[in-house]
Amino acid sequence: MLALRNVTAGYGAFTALWDVSLDVAAGEAVAVVGPNGAGKTTLLRVISGMIAPRSGSLAFEGTPLTGRPAYEVVARGIAHVPEGRRIFPMLTVADNLKMGAYLKTARRAYAESLERVFALFPVLSERRRQRAGSLSGGEQQMLAVGRALMSRPKLVLLDEPSMGLAPVMVLRLFDLIRRVREEGYTILVVEQNVRQVLKLVDRAYLLEAGHLKMEGRAEALAEQDFVRKAYVGL
Amino acid sequence: MSFEVRQGEILGLIGPNGSGKTTLFNCVSGALAPTAGSIRFGEQEIAGLTPDKVCHLGIARTFQIPRPFRKLTMLENVAVAAHFGAAKRSSETEARRRAREILDLVGLSSAPGALTTTLGAGGLKKLELARALATGPRLLLADESLGGLDSSEMAGAADLLRRIRRELGITIVWVEHIMATLMRVVDRVVVLDHGEKIAEGGPRDVAEDPRVVEAYLGEKVVLA
Numbered sequence: 001m002l003a004l005r006n007v008t009a010g011y012g013a014f015t016a017l018w019d020v021s022l023d024v025a026a027g028e029a030v031a032v033v034g035p036n037g038a039g040k041t042t043l044l045r046v047i048s049g050m051i052a053p054r055s056g057s058l059a060f061e062g063t064p065l066t067g068r069p070a071y072e073v074v075a076r077g078i079a080h081v082p083e084g085r086r087i088f089p090m091l092t093v094a095d096n097l098k099m100g101a102y103l104k105t106a107r108r109a110y111a112e113s114l115e116r117v118f119a120l121f122p123v124l125s126e127r128r129r130q131r132a133g134s135l136s137g138g139e140q141q142m143l144a145v146g147r148a149l150m151s152r153p154k155l156v157l158l159d160e161p162s163m164g165l166a167p168v169m170v171l172r173l174f175d176l177i178r179r180v181r182e183e184g185y186t187i188l189v190v191e192q193n194v195r196q197v198l199k200l201v202d203r204a205y206l207l208e209a210g211h212l213k214m215e216g217r218a219e220a221l222a223e224q225d226f227v228r229k230a231y232v233g234l
Numbered sequence: 235m236s237f238e239v240r241q242g243e244i245l246g247l248i249g250p251n252g253s254g255k256t257t258l259f260n261c262v263s264g265a266l267a268p269t270a271g272s273i274r275f276g277e278q279e280i281a282g283l284t285p286d287k288v289c290h291l292g293i294a295r296t297f298q299i300p301r302p303f304r305k306l307t308m309l310e311n312v313a314v315a316a317h318f319g320a321a322k323r324s325s326e327t328e329a330r331r332r333a334r335e336i337l338d339l340v341g342l343s344s345a346p347g348a349l350t351t352t353l354g355a356g357g358l359k360k361l362e363l364a365r366a367l368a369t370g371p372r373l374l375l376a377d378e379s380l381g382g383l384d385s386s387e388m389a390g391a392a393d394l395l396r397r398i399r400r401e402l403g404i405t406i407v408w409v410e411h412i413m414a415t416l417m418r419v420v421d422r423v424v425v426l427d428h429g430e431k432i433a434e435g436g437p438r439d440v441a442e443d444p445r446v447v448e449a450y451l452g453e454k455v456v457l458a
Contacts, residue, residue, distance in 0.1 A: 035386060035387075136251040136252030138252075139251075139252075163381060165251060166253075167413055167450060168250060168450050168451060172452070
């Protein structure tokens with residue numbers, strides 16, 4: 001579904017990603033793990049068109065996406081849930097969701113999408129008239145995911161969804177992401193909570209200092225000694 | 235809500251998102267006045283005092299999301315805190331000297347003249363602690379010092395909190411969600427849920443308390 005080939009990207013003179021090739025198949029859940037500064041967020045920003053790669057190419061469902069602007073990437077079916085959630089705190093929950101359905105095709109399906117999001121996250125329906133900034137951290141993360149789903153994506157990019165959440169909320173959120181996935185969405189997730197995320201995904205990539213160091217089935221990766229020591233914290 | 239922080243301890247404050255941890259920090263640091271009740275710091279009543287007064291009495295806090303002055307250098311950011319935050323206003327030279335010492339302590343002394351925009355998540359958290367420490371507190375309220383850090387940065391941050399207590403003699407109240415690290419560092423833990431204290435005690439007892447598992451941990455946590 002998504003294919004990156006030899007992608008190099010960065011900011012100004014700084015190169016954050018070196019020669020990265022990565023695939024996500026339709027229906028898969030894939031994680032990218034690694035220390036801070038490894039280039040995980042940059043990778044997602046390249047995919048969603050926030051920054052253009054310096055070299056290399058990316059394609060989605062066979063169509064080249066290299067250098068296409070973010071709004072076009074969203075229209076093709078890729079939604080990005082950014083690090084730190086970035087909801088609109090002064091808008092209501094309902095208006096945040098409406099913003100997610102801004103594009104024409106998404107607008108036409110607005111009512112149906114809303115129903116689907118409320119079915120997945122009933123708490124968003126209960127709080128639809130509330131200011132988004134007044135939600136708890138976990139609810140804000142659900143809203144950020146819900147807003148992404150409103151654009152009717154096929155692939156959802158999640159950047160550190162567990163950040164700042166209580167352990168019980170991390171478990172609940174990962175259960176919800178599992179349900180989102182069962183609904184047929186493909187998922188690419190960047191996470192610092194390696195132990196929990198490896199339970200969620202089929203495959204994972206290890207990114208270190210801008211280079212992909214390892215790739216494998218989640219169970220196999222969890223067993224790798226250095227991954228366990230360095231990132232799982234056991 | 236009633237509880238006590240003992241001189242010289244590191245107290246962990248945990249609870250689900252929205253349970254009142256940050257509100258509690260806001261009440262102690264003066265950002266919010268409690269509607270009822272009293273907050274004592276040593277012999278002094280501090281409930282309802284303004285944040286600057288609380289800071290001058292010796293209580294400093296960090297924030298979940300660091301917001302340094304982006305157009306100032308790291309040294310200047312910390313010097314501002316040293317200059318305005320101390321009980322007795324120091325000279326600019328003195329504030330800068332103090333800021334250098336603090337940057338050294340937190341491990342940010344390599345480029346004091348750099349802008350804060352060059353810092354990653356780990357560096358920003360260190361700078362946040364440095365700004366709080368520069369005010370010369372006796373009590374430090376640390377709000378999610380590990381949020382957004384990777385495992386090696388977390389180990390470094392936990393070690394830094396231990397050194398702040400050992401080398402500066404500062405008492406610490408630490409709000410955190412990363413249990414594996416928190417539980418290794420703290421002497422005692424207070425657990426909040428829906429604005430109420432539901433448990434208090436040593437890390438091991440609290441981790442095994444069924445109410446805490448249910449409301450906060452979500453599953454049994456095995457402590458090393």
